[in-house]
Structure formats: structure tokens, C-alpha cells
Amino acid sequence: MDRVMRGINRFLREFKAIVKHPYFGYVFxxxxxxxxxxxxxxxxxxxSVINTAVIVMIYTVISLGFSLLLGFGGxxxxxxxxxxxxxxxxxxxxxxxxxYSLGVTLLLSLCVALAIGLIVGFISLRIEGMYLAIxxxxxxxxxxxxxxxxxxxxxxxxxxxxxxxTIFGINFVSGDGxxxxxxxxxxVIMFVLAMIAxxxxxxxxxGRALLAMKNSDSAAQSMGIxxxxxxLLAFILxxxxxxxxxxxxxxxxxxxxxxxxxxxxxxxxxxxxxxGGAQSIFGIAIGVFLIxxxxxxxxxxxxxxxxxxxxxxxxxxxxxxxxxMFYPGGLIRLLQTLKYIVVKRFGQLKQKWRRYRxxxxx
Amino acid sequence: xxxxxxxxxxxLIVNAILFLLFFIIDIAFFRKKIKRPxxxxxxxxxxxxxxxxxxxxxxxxxxxxxxxxQIFLLNTVDLSILILATTGxxxxxxxxxxxxxxxxxxxxxxxxxxTTVVIRLMAKYSGSQxxxxxxxxxxxxxxxxxLGLIIDVGIIRRGRHVSxxxxxxxxxxxxxxxxxxxxxxFGSNPIALPAFSIDVEIFNIGEHILxxxxxxxxxxxxxxxxLVVLFTALRFTKWGLGVRATASSEMVASMMGVNTRVITAxxxxxxxxxxxxxxxxxxxxxxxxxxxxxVGVQVNAFMAAVxxxxxxxxxxxxxxxxxNLFSSIAPFYDGTWQVVIVxxxxxxxxxxxxxxLFGKKTAKKV
Numbered sequence: 001m002d003r004v005m006r007g008i009n010r011f012l013r014e015f016k017a018i019v020k021h022p023y024f025g026y027v028f029x030x031x032x033x034x035x036x037x038x039x040x041x042x043x044x045x046x047x048s049v050i051n052t053a054v055i056v057m058i059y060t061v062i063s064l065g066f067s068l069l070l071g072f073g074g075x076x077x078x079x080x081x082x083x084x085x086x087x088x089x090x091x092x093x094x095x096x097x098x099x100y101s102l103g104v105t106l107l108l109s110l111c112v113a114l115a116i117g118l119i120v121g122f123i124s125l126r127i128e129g130m131y132l133a134i135x136x137x138x139x140x141x142x143x144x145x146x147x148x149x150x151x152x153x154x155x156x157x158x159x160x161x162x163x164x165x166t167i168f169g170i171n172f173v174s175g176d177g178x179x180x181x182x183x184x185x186x187x188v189i190m191f192v193l194a195m196i197a198x199x200x201x202x203x204x205x206x207g208r209a210l211l212a213m214k215n216s217d218s219a220a221q222s223m224g225i226x227x228x229x230x231x232l233l234a235f236i237l238x239x240x241x242x243x244x245x246x247x248x249x250x251x252x253x254x255x256x257x258x259x260x261x262x263x264x265x266x267x268x269x270x271x272x273x274x275x276g277g278a279q280s281i282f283g284i285a286i287g288v289f290l291i292x293x294x295x296x297x298x299x300x301x302x303x304x305x306x307x308x309x310x311x312x313x314x315x316x317x318x319x320x321x322x323x324x325m326f327y328p329g330g331l332i333r334l335l336q337t338l339k340y341i342v343v344k345r346f347g348q349l350k351q352k353w354r355r356y357r358x359x360x361x362x
Numbered sequence: 363x364x365x366x367x368x369x370x371x372x373x374l375i376v377n378a379i380l381f382l383l384f385f386i387i388d389i390a391f392f393r394k395k396i397k398r399p400x401x402x403x404x405x406x407x408x409x410x411x412x413x414x415x416x417x418x419x420x421x422x423x424x425x426x427x428x429x430x431x432q433i434f435l436l437n438t439v440d441l442s443i444l445i446l447a448t449t450g451x452x453x454x455x456x457x458x459x460x461x462x463x464x465x466x467x468x469x470x471x472x473x474x475x476x477t478t479v480v481i482r483l484m485a486k487y488s489g490s491q492x493x494x495x496x497x498x499x500x501x502x503x504x505x506x507x508x509l510g511l512i513i514d515v516g517i518i519r520r521g522r523h524v525s526x527x528x529x530x531x532x533x534x535x536x537x538x539x540x541x542x543x544x545x546x547x548f549g550s551n552p553i554a555l556p557a558f559s560i561d562v563e564i565f566n567i568g569e570h571i572l573x574x575x576x577x578x579x580x581x582x583x584x585x586x587x588x589l590v591v592l593f594t595a596l597r598f599t600k601w602g603l604g605v606r607a608t609a610s611s612e613m614v615a616s617m618m619g620v621n622t623r624v625i626t627a628x629x630x631x632x633x634x635x636x637x638x639x640x641x642x643x644x645x646x647x648x649x650x651x652x653x654x655x656x657v658g659v660q661v662n663a664f665m666a667a668v669x670x671x672x673x674x675x676x677x678x679x680x681x682x683x684x685x686n687l688f689s690s691i692a693p694f695y696d697g698t699w700q701v702v703i704v705x706x707x708x709x710x711x712x713x714x715x716x717x718x719l720f721g722k723k724t725a726k727k728v
Contacts, residue, residue: 076530123713130460131672134664138708142705142706146702149698267534267537270527274527310543313538313541314538314539316535317537317538319535320534324532325521325524328523328528
């Protein structure tokens, strides 16, 4: 009996250690999303829920890369839409039209991300703050114009559609359930990997260096942090995440249209990061859900908003304003406050119970 | 005209080489020195001046000056719109230290109101159209003025502790709110606004004939009047002094007895009014009033403000002039790549002068 109890205790201790590990939450979320897919295939969940899940996961990947720039590097960039669009067109052109294998496509995209990241990084060495935001905005416009005009690559105004892909020698054609399931699984895997990569970057010396750079350039430099190295790194990482997000996007929607990668998309990604909490991974996921997912999953089904579709936009805008005004650290702060209150109440109750059980101490 | 193609390509190449030369000299020579030499800044200035001047000279040589003047005159409406929008953006940046993404939406709101007023008046009475347009313009400016005031008093003032990126997000939320509100208030169809006049004025200079639409004259005159009044106010009134003080440091200004709340609120209101004039002219020169009609202008306004530097009021206007000039000449070179050429040139200039053409370096406490 004693041995059994000891075994259970040990198991509980190890379970606690696993739960406390940062990866657990991410893998758990990934599992939950996979279970959602299973439920969908049993017909227990509507398609809009699944679509919301995919959109939230894809945009979270993009936003995580962006948070490395803004939340940790302190560099505001508004060219995200151009990078995401680039990723989607690379996938659509290289894999969809040219029939390169997925690995080659990924490798080439990595090279492109490296090049773009280097260019923007070097720009960021000279230009700072708001000026950098506006110049990257200009870069985004240049990329958009490039997409619209260079129609061999992007399909111009007719857009680039994406019908099938091959992974590990198995061909998936759009239209049947297998394609959708495969894309969903890939997205979930990428989502979990992106989260794990982000937490590793944040907790590593690189993340600390970025944080030091955000707080003060001069102080970081005097501590021996190379500004060139880490700024370039931040931009390259962010671009890689953005391109990856674009590739997932075209796999999911099967279509990418040049004029859609405009300023408002970059602003929405920025809003998701700010509203959720720029330095928290789950906060970003919440922010993405609020900006992109809330409308398609919840608000479209409320009768009041169905009658007045214009109010959805107003509601979203007002929500952003309110959150930024009252929770400048993001919605994750709200959750932390709630958690604090709950823990405090629980402690009080516990003390009351002890007083009742063991009597007042002297 | 094949001559244009080659000549402009040559200019672009000359410019690119000059900048490349500067970057090489800068990285190889100046950066090695512990104390940056004084003549480095002068070298940049000389290079940029040479670049822009060669562009001018070559453009005049290729187009001949009457044609260039003609192109410039036909683009004056765009120029007025850009200058007004830029001034609004800079005014808000100075007092609230944020880029106002809602500038275009505030302007469009005013333009919608103005258009509705004009159409109602014209349907009801049969008087002079110009008078109604002026009434409409005035009412639109008033509405945008009030809108700016409400936004500052209601939202921006309460969010003063928010970081500047956070403020950007607030203005982005405002964009969404206004985007939803405009169709509810004014109906979802784009409305056409009649022009002040569709006639053109033709006058001769020597043997050359120049054509200028009357509409452009209206735009130039109104913009000039507004700008002169604004700059006089900035230079000589107590409000202008307050704006300049708030721009240099809000906290110190408020300690010195400047009522920064009033200053900021007035800046937002005036920026709204300026935007409304710009949107009004944008709508009445052929385009319709649409929800998203001012977005392109707004992006250009940001670029102009960066090009001319946010730290002065005159600089952005020069920036707007240059952008207008570039974008009116660029289509003759290549219509599809216009945006790429214009923004590429701006990017090069800003890389050489990170604080803009007329930016002053301010000492920063570490």
C-alpha cells in the first residue's frame, strides 16, 4: 500500500513537472486543435469553427515573428503584408506552377527571406522609430506594386491559385477531404513549432540581447551587444515567419491575390500583437483571435450583427481602442489580473479553512 | 517618344552611382574615424542637391520646359491635396507623437458630409453652383474640425500614457470605427461631387500655349490661403508658440504654463479640417467620394513627411512637392512601375539622410 502511494506521488510530481514545462501548453493547444479536426470529421463541429482555427493559427505564426521585432526588438515595421504575400506567391509559383518539390521551395523561400531580412535590417540600422515604420510601409507598397505588375510570378490581377501539393511523395488535390485534413495538420504542426521556436529564441541570449536593445540602444551596445548582428537577426527571423505564414495561407485558401496584401493587413497584424500583448505568446494568439477570428466565428452568428453588418467593423474598432487605452500591456494583462484575483481569493479561503480546522494561532 | 526613355534612365543611373559612391565613401572612410567629420553631412547635402538638380535639368532637356510646366500645372490639384494632407499629419505628429492613420478617414467623413450638403442644396434650390460648393466645403471642414476635436478630447487625451505604437493602434481602431460608421450615416454608395468648374484657362507664353483647368486654380488659391493663414498662426500667435513648445517637449511645455490639452485638441481639429479640404478637392476633381479614397494620399503624405522630416513644418511641404514631381514624371518612363520608382528614390534619399531633407538632429538623453 505504501509503495503504491509513493508511486502515485512520484507520478503526480513528474506530471506537475511536465505541466509546468513551457512546451506543454503549446503541444496541448496543438492537440486540442487536432481533436477539433476529429470532431469536425464526425460532424460535431461546424466548418466555420475549423476555418477560424486555421486562420488564427496561420496569423499567429506571422504575428509571432512580428512580435520578435516589435515586442523584443522594439522595431516597428509595417511591411509585413508584403512579406506574407511574397511567401504565398513563392509557394504558388515554385510549387504550384514550376513543380519544384516542397523542400526546394522551402529552401528557396528561406533564401528570399534571408535577402529581404538583410535589406530591411540594413535600412533599420540607419533609420529608427516612426521613420522606420513609414519607410517599411513604403517598402510594403513597393512589394505590392511589384506583385501587381510582375504577373508571370503572381498572376497579376487574376491572382495565383493553388490546387495541389505533394508531400513525402503523396499527392493531395484540392476538393477532397484529404487535402483539407493534410493542410490542417501541417498548419497545426507549424503553429506548435513556431511557438516552441519563439519561446526558445526569447529565453536564449539572443532574446535577452533583443530585449536589451529595445530598452536602450546605447546601453546594449556598451554591454557588448552588436547592434548590426541582432537587428539583422530580428528582421531575418521575422521575415522567415512571415513567409512561412504566407505559404500556409495559400495552402489553406488555395488563392492569393496581389492587391490584398496592402497596408491594412500589416496594420491588422500590428493590432493583433498590440492588443494581445506584445511579449506573450498566448497573448498574441488571443489578439489574433480577437482581430481576425471573432468576426467569422462569433459575430456573424449573432442576430443583432447579422442585421447590421456595418456594426461589426465598428465593434472591432471600438474593441481595439478600448483595449489599448485601458490595457496598454495587452489583453494578457487582463488575464493575469484575473488570475491574481482568483489566487488571492483562494489563499484567503484556504486560510479561513485552516483557522476553522486548527483554531486561531497565537 | 523614345528620347525620354534613355535620358531618364541615364539620370537614374547617375543618381544611383552618386549614392553608391557616397555609401562606399561613408562606410570605408568616414565610419572608421572616431569623431565623425563635419564635411560628411555637407557631402551628403551636395550629393543630394546634385542628384535632384541633374534630374531637373535632364527633365527640362527631355520634356522642354513648357511641357514640364504643363505637366506640373495639370498636377496642381494632386499637389494641393498632398500638401494639405501632409500638413495635417505633421501637425498631429508634432503634438501627439504618433502617425495618425485615421487622417484619411477623418477627411473622408468631412468630404461625405460636404457632398451630401451640396447635393441636397442643389436639389432644393436653383442658385449658383459655386456658392453651394463653397457652403459644402465650409460645412465639411467644420464637421471634420469637430470630429478631430471629439477624437482628441474623447480618446487621445485619455490615452496620453500609451506608447506611440499604441497610439497608432488607437488611430487604427478609429479607422475601423469610421469605416463602419460612414456607410451607416451617408449610405453605402459612392457619391459624385460636381467640380467647381470644368472649363480650362488657356494662355500664351511667347509661342507656347499653356492650359490650366479652373478647378486647379481654385485648389491652388484655397490651399495657398489656408497655408498662409496656418503658417502665420504658427509663427506669430500664442497658439503657434504653444504648438512649437509642445512639439519640443510636452512635459516641459506644460510646466511652463502652456495649456497642452488645448494645443493638442486644436491640432487634431485643424488637421481634420485640412484633411477635409484635401478630400473635398480629391472628390470634386473627377473621383467619387468613397470610404477608402484617401488611403493612397495618406500613404504619400507619410512618405512626404519622412522625406522632408517631421521636425519642421516647411520640410514636409518640400517633400510633398518632390513626391508630386517624381510621380508626375515617372509615368512617362514606365507607367506600371511608377510607385516603385517614386518610393525607391525616396528610400535612397532617406537612407542618405535618415532624419529627412531638413531634419535637425536633436540631442537625446541615454
